[in-house]
Amino acid sequence: MLDNQPRGTIVIEDLEVGMVRSLRKEITDEDIELFARVSTDRNPVHLDDAYAQDTIFEGRIAHGMLTAGLVSAVIGEQLPGHGTVYLGQTLRFLAPVRPGDMVLAEVEVLEIDYAKRRVKLDTRCLVNGKKVLVGEATVLAPSAKFD
Template identity: 85%
Template sequence: MLDNFPRGTICIEDIEMGMTRHLRKEVTDEDIEMFAQVSTDRNPVHLDDAYAQDTIFEGRIAHGMLTAGLVSAVIGEQLPGHGTVYMGQTLKFLAPVRPGDVVTAEVEVIDIDHGKRRVKLDCRCMVAGKKVMIGEATVLAPSRKFD
């Protein structure tokens, strides 16, 4: 299940304060297993039901960085989009994401430096309207001058 804006590029010349873009995705068991394989993070809190039941989460949870990766998808595919270079990211995880949760990842432009092509984005992920992750990203936006 994906619900998002069209993919593409918004060049620095067209980026405005307050612009937002988002995507919505259901986190599946397959996503968690694939992330574990790619990252090599096989912590049993993500993969083993019996183990995870005895943790503070009382059940399996998705990797935090899998959730954060959805923010990366919004930045790399929508705002600013194709050609964007990540410069930095802060993250704070507020609540677990569980298999079957539908995550909405959203970014909002909060600062623009046209001269340096830098854009600062407020980043958040939500499940059922509740914030599960917050942070800020700084990116180098594409420009029509460099096409």
């Protein structure tokens, strides 16, 4: 299940501190398998139930970067959206995401440098209201002057 807000672009001239956009996605076994194939990260904690039971997680978990990819989707599709260039991202993984979890990825505008078109964003992912990932992104936002 994928539930998100309208996609497109919010140009730098229309951005405001405090703006928030989000998407909600259920992490499936297929998502984890596809991410493992694309990334070549086949760590058994993601793919092997028996192996994962004997880890600190006591079960399979999604790749952390799969969860972080949802933040990237919000930035690239909604806030600021199409034409955005990622300059940097910090991440802290606070809790595991498991197959079947519904993840809410949120991005919020913290600071805007209109002259340089740089935007600092608070990034976070939550499962059942609990933060599982937090960080900050810096992006170069698209501009109406360069359409």
